[in-house]
Amino acid sequence: MHSITLSSETDFDGWRKAARALVLNDVRPWDVRWKVEPEPFEPVAPPLETLEGTFNVPAKFVELAKSAILHRNPERFAILYRLLWRLKANHDLLTIATDPDVSLLTTMAQAVQRDAQRMQDSVRFREVGREQKAHYVAWFEPEHHIVAATAPFFASRFADMPWSILTGDICAHWDGHAITFTEGITEAPSAERLEETWRRYAADVFNPTRLKMKTMAAEAPKKSWWNLPEASTIKPAIADAMTEPQSQPEPSMKRNAAASTESIAALHEEAATCRACPLWKEATQTVFGEGPEHAKVMLVGEQPGDKEDLAGHPFVGPAGQMLDRALEEAGIDRKKTYVTNAVKHFKFLARGKIRLHQKPNTPEIKACRQWYERELASIKPELVVAMGATAAQCVFGKITPINKTRGRLIDLDQGIKALVTVHPSYLLRLPDEDAKAAEYARFVDDLKIAADFLRKSQHAA
Numbered sequence: 231m232h233s234i235t236l237s238s239e240t241d242f243d244g245w246r247k248a249a250r251a252l253v254l255n256d257v258r259p260w261d262v263r264w265k266v267e268p269e270p271f272e273p274v275a276p277p278l279e280t281l282e283g284t285f286n287v288p289a290k291f292v293e294l295a296k297s298a299i300l301h302r303n304p305e306r307f308a309i310l311y312r313l314l315w316r317l318k319a320n321h322d323l324l325t326i327a328t329d330p331d332v333s334l335l336t337t338m339a340q341a342v343q344r345d346a347q348r349m350q351d352s353v354r355f356r357e358v359g360r361e362q363k364a365h366y367v368a369w370f371e372p373e374h375h376i377v378a379a380t381a382p383f384f385a386s387r388f389a390d391m392p393w394s395i396l397t398g399d400i401c402a403h404w405d406g407h408a409i410t411f412t413e414g415i416t417e418a419p420s421a422e423r424l425e426e427t428w429r430r431y432a433a434d435v436f437n438p439t440r441l442k443m444k445t446m447a448a449e450a451p452k453k454s455w456w457n458l459p460e461a462s463t464i465k466p467a468i469a470d471a472m473t474e475p476q477s478q479p480e481p482s483m484k485r486n487a488a489a490s491t492e493s494i495a496a497l498h499e500e501a502a503t504c505r506a507c508p509l510w511k512e513a514t515q516t517v518f519g520e521g522p523e524h525a526k527v528m529l530v531g532e533q534p535g536d537k538e539d540l541a542g543h544p545f546v547g548p549a550g551q552m553l554d555r556a557l558e559e560a561g562i563d564r565k566k567t568y569v570t571n572a573v574k575h576f577k578f579l580a581r582g583k584i585r586l587h588q589k590p591n592t593p594e595i596k597a598c599r600q601w602y603e604r605e606l607a608s609i610k611p612e613l614v615v616a617m618g619a620t621a622a623q624c625v626f627g628k629i630t631p632i633n634k635t636r637g638r639l640i641d642l643d644q645g646i647k648a649l650v651t652v653h654p655s656y657l658l659r660l661p662d663e664d665a666k667a668a669e670y671a672r673f674v675d676d677l678k679i680a681a682d683f684l685r686k687s688q689h690a691a
Contacts, residue, residue, distance in 0.1 A: 233263045236307070239399075240375045241266075242299050249311050259315050264307035287317050290324050297339035300375045309335060346376045350383055355393055364628075366393040377402055381409050390592045390629050407593045492608050494523055494568075497601065501574060507597035509575035509590075514539045519570025519605050526684055527567040528611040529553075530602065532620040532653055536585050539576035544569050552654040553617075556670065560677035562684070568609050572624035573598045587655075590620055592629075599624055606646075612687055613639075614646060615680055618653030625650075637676055639683060647683065651676035 232252065236244045245264075252262060295310050303309070313331045317323050324332055355366035366388070370377075377395065381402040384393065388404070395402045399414045498518040504510060517534035520543060529545075537547030545553055557564050572595055578585040590598075602624050606614070616622040622630035625648055635650040642648050652673055660666040 231261055231263060232257055233265070234307075236264065236266050239266055240300055240378060242296055245299060245307055245310065246295075249314055252311065253315060253318060259308065259312040262308065262311060264311070286321075287314065288321065288324055291317060294324075294335055294339050297342045298335045300342045300379060301338040302374050303338060306338065309338075342374050342376060345373045346380045348373075349376060349380050353384070353395060355388070355391075364391075366391050367396065368393070369396050372397055372399060375399060378411060381411075385409050406596055492604060494519065494605065494608055497604055497608065501601055504574065504598075504601070506600070507575075507594045509573070509577050509594060512578070513575035515542050516574045517542055517544055517571065517576070518574060518601070519568055520544060521568030521570075521609075522566060523609065525566060525568035525609055526612045526687070527562065527680060528606065528609055528614045529567050529569045530614060530616050530621040530625060531569070531571045532618045532655075533571050533573040533590055534576045535587060535655070536576065536578070539585075544571055548658055549653070549655040552657055552670075556654065556674050556677055559674045561681040562677060568605070568611065570602065570605055572602060572620050574601055592623070595620060595624055599627070610644075611646065613680055613683055614642065614648045615677070616648060616650045618656065621653070622650050637679065639679070649676065649680055649683075 234245075234248045234252075236248075238244075291314070295314075298310060299306055309331060313323070313335060316331065323329060326332060327336070349370055349372060353368045353370050355368045357364050358367050377397050377400050381395070381404075384395065384402070385404045389406070392406060393404050397414050401412045401414060403410045403412065501516050501518050504516055510516070513534075517538050521528075531545065531549075534544060535547045535549060538544055538550075544550070554564055557567070573590045575598075576585070577588045577590050577594070579588050580586075614625055616625040616630075619630070619632055622632065622635065625642070630650065632650060632652060637651070638649070640648045640650070652669070654673070657666055657670050657673060660669060
């Protein structure tokens with residue numbers, strides 16, 4: 231009797247490798263026992279002899295097996311191997327729909343596919359926490375082992391929000407960069423208790439050896455921790471972690487604690503070697519913000535373009551010229567403003583000698599947001615003007631529709647106001663001259679709101 235132990239309930243690659251070796255060694259289906267967890271004190275079976283040779287199976291079988299192996303039927307591994315064994319002798323077996331093994335595996339695969347579709351249709355996330363630091367959590371009870379296979383669907387559909395899907399099998403998590411999995415939870419929370427469950431779960435999966443205070447402070451400043459659903463677990467978790475000899479605060483924390491005193495020149499120098507996202511690999515250089523150390527207005531764009539990437543200065547290309555003209559008409563002196571971008575490296579697609587602009591994605595915006603936050607702390611402007619959707623996402627920490635927020639002052643922390651408008655490059659892309667003129671006039675009107683705010687601020691002072 232050959233005993234095969236797979237690494238998990240969904241270990242298709244392990245099953246496939248073992249099944250191939252069994253077939254080549256002419257091992258009959260009834261002489262094989264499949265399981266996932268090894269039994270206590272079980273004698274170790276001698277490894278199968280590695281034999282040269284191969285055999286072909288229909289592509290349809292591989293597709294069928296990948297789905298059926300996710301079924302919760304404990305005999306699925308044996309059923310799959312039995313059909314594989316029979317296919318060696320009858321390559322056309324899958325065409326016989328009435329065959330018991332073919333019919334059974336087809337039914338199992340269909341059940342798995344229905345369950346995956348049910349997960350896609352019925353998962354409803356609930357926001358826990360508030361505003362920029364919100365997390366989205368859902369509870370789902372799968373009939374089969376479909377969570378890992380279905381998680382990429384949610385990562386694609388909800389790419390711009392951090393989420394977790396909790397199940398009794400495994401829990402899937404998306405942080406904007408990658409999907410990770412942790413052990414399942416035994417409790418099925420009600421909608422009212424979901425936030426409480428998340429707090430407990432966050433405490434359970436907290437790993438002291440991975441504690442990075444610097445990163446935590448950058449992503450979620452301490453003053454905003456109370457917004458997090460797991461906030462009640464952070465302080466005791468950190469306290470416990472700090473008692474471990476290997477868990478010491480990073481030396482660079484001192485720099486973060488004094489972030490408000492960092493000069494723009496020092497930030498500029500540090501950002502020149504930034505490797506927080508892959509964009510630095512293709513860009514010519516980091517294009518940092520420029521302007522007076524204590525400008526009252528901070529203009530935030532999307533990213534440097536081709537001209538800016540080569541020159542090393544923000545808004546010097548066609549969009550910059552459009553911005554200069556609009557600022558002048560609105561009554562704002564650009565030399566008195568601090569101009570920067572949400573993303574500091576040029577993202578492009580090469581087409582021969584031409585570099586086509588590409589919109590930064592959410593992970594890239596998040597990776598670069600630390601520079602905006604530190605610029606903001608150093609400049610301490612009275613008003614931040616977010617030009618375009620990427621800039622708005624950076625300023626507010628979440629996806630922000632332009633049309634719903636445009637043209638009005640919005641409160642930020644520490645008494646700072648924000649104003650949302652379009653990016654000047656949007657005006658350059660409009661093909662219709664009448665539409666371009668109308669949108670340009672509206673853009674100037676938005677900047678006039680900023681000019682009026684500055685005049686009132688000066689009078690109040």
